[in-house]
Amino acid sequence: MAERAPMSGADARRLHPETITVGHGYDPASAQGAAKPPLYLTSTFVYRSAQHAKDAHRIFFEGPSQGDEASAAHIYARLGHPNLDMVERRLAALDGAEDAAGFASGMAAISTIFLAHLRPGDVVLQSLPIYGGVDALLNRVLAEFGVKAFHFADGLDGAAIRRAADEAAAAGPVRLIWLETPANPTAAVVDIGLAVEVAGELEKRQGFRPLIGVDNTFLGPFLQSPLALGADLCMTSLTKYCGGHSDLLAGGVSGSAALIGPLKTLRTWLGNPMDAHTAWLLLRSLETLHLRTARACETALAIGRFLKAHPKVDAVTFIGLAEPGSRELALMGRQARGPGSTFSFRIKGGEPAAFRLLDALKLLRLAVSLGGSETLICHPASTTHYPIARDRLAEAGVTESTLRLSVGLEHPNDLIADLAQALDAV
Numbered sequence: 001m002a003e004r005a006p007m008s009g010a011d012a013r014r015l016h017p018e019t020i021t022v023g024h025g026y027d028p029a030s031a032q033g034a035a036k037p038p039l040y041l042t043s044t045f046v047y048r049s050a051q052h053a054k055d056a057h058r059i060f061f062e063g064p065s066q067g068d069e070a071s072a073a074h075i076y077a078r079l080g081h082p083n084l085d086m087v088e089r090r091l092a093a094l095d096g097a098e099d100a101a102g103f104a105s106g107m108a109a110i111s112t113i114f115l116a117h118l119r120p121g122d123v124v125l126q127s128l129p130i131y132g133g134v135d136a137l138l139n140r141v142l143a144e145f146g147v148k149a150f151h152f153a154d155g156l157d158g159a160a161i162r163r164a165a166d167e168a169a170a171a172g173p174v175r176l177i178w179l180e181t182p183a184n185p186t187a188a189v190v191d192i193g194l195a196v197e198v199a200g201e202l203e204k205r206q207g208f209r210p211l212i213g214v215d216n217t218f219l220g221p222f223l224q225s226p227l228a229l230g231a232d233l234c235m236t237s238l239t240k241y242c243g244g245h246s247d248l249l250a251g252g253v254s255g256s257a258a259l260i261g262p263l264k265t266l267r268t269w270l271g272n273p274m275d276a277h278t279a280w281l282l283l284r285s286l287e288t289l290h291l292r293t294a295r296a297c298e299t300a301l302a303i304g305r306f307l308k309a310h311p312k313v314d315a316v317t318f319i320g321l322a323e324p325g326s327r328e329l330a331l332m333g334r335q336a337r338g339p340g341s342t343f344s345f346r347i348k349g350g351e352p353a354a355f356r357l358l359d360a361l362k363l364l365r366l367a368v369s370l371g372g373s374e375t376l377i378c379h380p381a382s383t384t385h386y387p388i389a390r391d392r393l394a395e396a397g398v399t400e401s402t403l404r405l406s407v408g409l410e411h412p413n414d415l416i417a418d419l420a421q422a423l424d425a426v
Contacts, residue, residue, distance in 0.1 A: 017094055017222055021286040022127035025089030030082075032406055039280040040082045045074040050419045061265075079268050083279035087252070090286060095234050095254035098154050099265045102252050102274035106217065107133050107239025108252030112178070113233060116266050117343075120146030122175040125168045125198075125210070127190045128153045129396035130180040132385040134215070138178075140387070143216050148172060152394050155181060155190025156327045158197075174202050179231075180215040181335075185380040185404035186317045187218065187343040191331055217241075217371075220294045223338040233259060240371030244285045244292050245268035280317070290375070292409060296341035299415065300407040306416050308347045312353075312423050313400060318343035339408040342370045344380070344398075351400040351426045354379050357404070360425035363410065364417035370406030375415055377405050 015024070026037045047053040056073040059065075060080075074081055084102050103109040114137065117125065124138055128151040132389045138149045148171050152164035160221045168174045177199055181190035193199035195212060203209035214226035217237040218397075236242060238250035253263060265271050274282075301320050320339030322328035332339070347353050358366050358379060367376045368384050378384060381400050385393060393399070407415070 015093075020090060020093045020165060020409075021289055024093050025086040026283070028362075037083065037086055037280065037283055040276050042081075042276075043077045045076070045081075047073065063261075070181065071278070077276065077333050078271055078273055080273070081276050081279075083276045083283070084274055087274065087279045087282055088249075090252055090283070091221075091236075091238075091252045091361070094286075095216075095236075096225055096227055097234070097254035097260075098257040098361075099260035100254040102238075102250065102253055102268060102279065103267065103279075104251070104272045104274055104384060105249045106215075106235065106239060106251035107137070107180055108270075109235050109253050110215070110238075111137060112145075112215055112234065112263055112266055112272065113253060113272060114142060115270070117176055117261055118142060118147050119175075121172050122147055123168045123172040124149045124176045124178055125165055125174055125263060126151045126178045127180055127183060128392065129183050129186060129188070129385070130178070130215070131184040132380075132388055135385075135392075136387045140391045143147040151392075153185075153397075155179070155188065156194075156331060157303050157406070158194055161194060161198055162201070163169065165202060169202060173206055173208075174210045177210045177212045178215075179213070180217075182218040182219065182319060182340060182342075183396075184215075184342075185384060185402065186319060186345050187319060187340070188333055188397065189319055189328060189335075190227055191333060192229040192231055218342050219336060219338070219340045220289070220293065220371075222290055223297075223340060224336045227254065229335060232256070238282055239369065241293065241296075242286060242289060242371075244284055244373060245281075246369060246372035246374065248281045248285075250274050250278050250282055256266075270410060292407075293338070293341075295409055296407050297338050299409075299412040300343065300405075301339065302328035302412040303405070303407055303415055303419065304345075306344060306419065310420075310423060312348050312426055314346040314348045316343065316345045316369055317397070318345075342405065344402050344404045346401040347403060347423075347426065349401065349426065354401055354403055356426050359420045360422035361418055362421070363414060364405075364422075370404075372406070373409045375410055377407040380404050 031038050087102045088100040150168035152161045154160045179190045198211050212231045213233040214231040216234050220241045235253050235256040238252050289301050304318045304321050307313045364375050364377045368378050
């Protein structure tokens, strides 16, 4: 009886994403028929011969030549390992990409992108707000190495984005446009297609097109496909929804093979790849991502409607509640397949009222991060976005009254009841 051939990347692209998450990237024949991937807990790999060792290193560092095996042997776990291969094949298929690279965290993925493409004197055009760690990396750490960053706060306003692009281009070559949509913590959205247009205009001005990177963490592969919209790189903090259980740290970047290859090489020198146990856990979690995504989105809409109608809540920023005829709703139809389940709301009364609400909660957990099975809430100005200057936060719509909510998998009625009693205590 002939053996069954493993599914290729081209085969996977014809499948629905729900099917891709269950098994793609793993061939049971590679592990004695085990239905689920084994965990490869090894730091190093044994060669068949001295020539095999030389060939493995040549292929890793120089790329395969004609006549080489389809995939080089593994060498050392920092350079790659079987569990990481599986994650990368699955993530690439989900994002509609040629290749993907897995990292030890979302910040590890982002820092590798920045270090691969930015040099002293280069300029970044960024959306605002973005996650506090990324903001600090750009505007504090990389600023000390001569990298400049310029931002725009309205990701739906072409004139505002172009004004920021003009300022950026006047300061130096714009190498990178970095977008976060929906944004952390407000869930404000950025029009990726509009950013692609601006990149094309910058190309005519400076002779090369800036790379466009999109942080897709808030929606993930089931709800948004940045590469299909013209982005070059799609970064996802896999810690969040893809991991889904608040028990791992991981990041992933998808894109063309030409862009992902150098990131994998730099990952070797920086020493920040995803470890085997994390990759194994992530493969498990991806199998239920579509179920968790649908449930959390449904519950988030119910909670958002409750908060929007509450007299002690000043505003709710959530694309799922976008008004008919609004720019946000129009973008939703073009760019996303669902609203996600992390958003912000502003309570009346500033930080004192926000803290009273947080301290009165009994079911919702006060913690940073998002995308886990449990519902989390935090006060961004004093936690996730603490390092950011107050004027930048204000421009981004983050105030002392802002609370970020990541909706989990509990029953919506229980979550709403907990929020209601906590609001009563404010």
